[in-house]
Amino acid sequence: MAETVLSIEHVAVHFGGLVAISDMNFHVNKGEIVSLIGPNGAGKTTAFNVMTGFLTPAKGAVNYCGADLKGKKPHEIADLGLIRTFQRTSVFPNDTVYDNVLIGLHRQGELKGKLGLAEAILGLPRARASEKAQRARAAELVRWIGLEARANDLAGSLSYGEQRLVGVALALAAQPKMLLLDEPVSGMNASETHTFVQLIRNIRDRGVTILLVEHDMPMVMSVSDRIVVLNYGRIIAEGPPDEIRKNPAVIEAYLGQGAKDVVKEVAVHA
Numbered sequence: 001m002a003e004t005v006l007s008i009e010h011v012a013v014h015f016g017g018l019v020a021i022s023d024m025n026f027h028v029n030k031g032e033i034v035s036l037i038g039p040n041g042a043g044k045t046t047a048f049n050v051m052t053g054f055l056t057p058a059k060g061a062v063n064y065c066g067a068d069l070k071g072k073k074p075h076e077i078a079d080l081g082l083i084r085t086f087q088r089t090s091v092f093p094n095d096t097v098y099d100n101v102l103i104g105l106h107r108q109g110e111l112k113g114k115l116g117l118a119e120a121i122l123g124l125p126r127a128r129a130s131e132k133a134q135r136a137r138a139a140e141l142v143r144w145i146g147l148e149a150r151a152n153d154l155a156g157s158l159s160y161g162e163q164r165l166v167g168v169a170l171a172l173a174a175q176p177k178m179l180l181l182d183e184p185v186s187g188m189n190a191s192e193t194h195t196f197v198q199l200i201r202n203i204r205d206r207g208v209t210i211l212l213v214e215h216d217m218p219m220v221m222s223v224s225d226r227i228v229v230l231n232y233g234r235i236i237a238e239g240p241p242d243e244i245r246k247n248p249a250v251i252e253a254y255l256g257q258g259a260k261d262v263v264k265e266v267a268v269h270a
């Protein structure tokens with residue numbers, strides 16, 4: 001039987017009188033790639049914020065690997081291996097790609113308190129060994145995201161899509177069991193998106209479970225094992241891409257928002 005990694009149970013979020021999410025229930029199994037989609041304002045980002053401890057739901061629970069996340073702070077949730085990327089990646093533009101990833105790894109090490117400050121400052125043997133391991137790991141992560149050829153280029157010289165890859169490397173540096181990707185291909189061209197889909201599959205093949213929020217329908221249809229559709233804070237459909245693209249309620253939800261292009265794309269890929 002499939003092992004559930006994340007489950008959202010009867011979650012509700014209100015902002016004053018506005019119901020952003022109402023009685024949301026869904027789960028993600030180990031090794032799945034699941035997409036959460038829906039028209040603008042449907043509640044996708046709010047759902048991400050609940051899962052990662054940035055928002056406390058008015059009702060319901062989020063379970064991750066058997067633990068109730070209630071009351072946990074974002075960094076405590078990240079420590080459990082539930083890692084998110086953000087819509088905006090902020091790289092250090094005047095550092096190389098490799099150094100950006102190394103800085104990320106150093107921050108991880110500091111956050112986890114792996115080394116004492118004195119050890120690090122004095123360059124004691126344990127600190128030197130750790131530095132060597134982190135350098136090797138940074139090189140491995142740069143290779144993993146496919147930016148090996150650009151490792152020594154300044155991050156500021158990368159295309160927007162490549163900078164987003166650095167964001168993924170920083171998330172991978174935290175050794176996720178599950179990755180939440182927030183609109184990962186927005187602003188990418190078709191070829192960058194294609195490369196990114198391969199990367200997502202590769203990350204999953206290495207054992208990381210994936211949930212993504214994305215507006216790019218062809219991308220969602222090609223990468224997802226399962227799709228959960230939100231509209232006005234409610235789940236209106238859930239299933240594999242082939243079912244979702246034919247679902248009248250889904251088509252209606254997007255048409256209702258005037259997003260005819262999206263519907264056209266869904267139909268074209270049917």
Ligand SMILES: Nc1ncnc2c1ncn2[C@@H]1O[C@H](COP(=O)(O)OP(=O)(O)OP(=O)(O)O)[C@@H](O)[C@H]1O
Binds near residue numbers: 015018019039045047
């Ligand atoms: N901090 C907030 N305060 C008040 N209302 C909010 C807040 N955050 C979100 N909302 C409202 O909650 C609803 C859901 O918003 P949310 O950003 O989760 O939607 P979304 O599906 O992520 O949209 P998009 O695709 O445009 O990013 C919207 O009506 C939004 O205006």
